[in-house]
Amino acid sequence: MRRPSRATLYGADPIDDDLHQFETSWLLSPALLACLRGLISLYIFTTIIVIWVWYGTHNERVEIGQSFSYFTWLTYWGLGFYFLISAIHTALYARTGRSVLFNRLPRAFRVLHAIFYASVTTFPFLVTIVFWGILYSGPFYSVIFPRWSNISQHGLNSFYALLEILLPTTAPHPLIALPVLILILLLYLCVAYITYHTEGFYAYSFLDTEHGKKSGTVAGYCFGILAAILVIFFISWGLVWGRGGFMFGNADEGCGNEMQGVVV
Numbered sequence: 001m002r003r004p005s006r007a008t009l010y011g012a013d014p015i016d017d018d019l020h021q022f023e024t025s026w027l028l029s030p031a032l033l034a035c036l037r038g039l040i041s042l043y044i045f046t047t048i049i050v051i052w053v054w055y056g057t058h059n060e061r062v063e064i065g066q067s068f069s070y071f072t073w074l075t076y077w078g079l080g081f082y083f084l085i086s087a088i089h090t091a092l093y094a095r096t097g098r099s100v101l102f103n104r105l106p107r108a109f110r111v112l113h114a115i116f117y118a119s120v121t122t123f124p125f126l127v128t129i130v131f132w133g134i135l136y137s138g139p140f141y142s143v144i145f146p147r148w149s150n151i152s153q154h155g156l157n158s159f160y161a162l163l164e165i166l167l168p169t170t171a172p173h174p175l176i177a178l179p180v181l182i183l184i185l186l187l188y189l190c191v192a193y194i195t196y197h198t199e200g201f202y203a204y205s206f207l208d209t210e211h212g213k214k215s216g217t218v219a220g221y222c223f224g225i226l227a228a229i230l231v232i233f234f235i236s237w238g239l240v241w242g243r244g245g246f247m248f249g250n251a252d253e254g255c256g257n258e259m260q261g262v263v264v
Helices: 014-019 030-057 062-069 071-096 100-104 108-120 123-135 144-154 156-166 177-199 215-246 248-259
Strands: none
Touching: 030 062, 030 071, 030 144, 030 156, 062 071, 062 177, 071 100, 071 108, 071 123, 071 144, 071 156, 071 177, 100 108, 108 123, 108 156, 108 177, 123 144, 123 156, 123 215, 144 156, 156 215, 177 215
16 A cells, blocks of 8 residues: 655645645635635735834834734734735636646645645634633723724634635645644744743743742643644634535535636
8 A cells, every 4th residue: 555645644635736725615716715815914914014003103112023922923924924825826726727836836835835724724713712711801992903903813813714714625634734733832932931031021921930820830821722722723624624525515516616717
């Protein structure tokens, strides 16, 4: 029996290339999917610029540099670039009927895109849960700007992730992507403590061992987040799998929709 290649293990099996899973939707034409992804990317980057302008005009310029120490901001940047890259892939497919960039680039880029997809359909939910469940304390924001910025970064982020779970024709995440996501979280933990030792602040209060929190409590939070990402990953996996099964009866109609807007 032929051993599966690394590309197959990471969700980039060559036999699936003709399915164009990352560029098509069972519901939307490629052109509409490209527009939707492009609009989401535009909104995300506009949000980042507006927040930075606010910081710069309200004597909070230091917040701009410090933002790169927060997992929320890093995942938000990741969402923006994912939707930008996906919009380009989808627009090119809508124009040519081919996976233009994927076909020209080494297969490793398909692997990276599959892992990227797994991250943007899991991490945003973790950000939303941690923020509203651990960090946030009421009352709800009475000032429009912080209300909008927090809803955009800690609420709409999960909505965007849910759209990417439900709309494309992607296959369930490769299970081997899960250790990669855990590694990313561990690397971020290093970033958080490097930030403390170089900048003098904790990005998240539950990581603070200097002001009354015992190391065991901090470890408990870390293992809780690890458990959360495991649960989120498999729920996301299950939703993608269920979407594929539920929409299987619409496969023929979906294929017809995919070809609408394709100019060969």
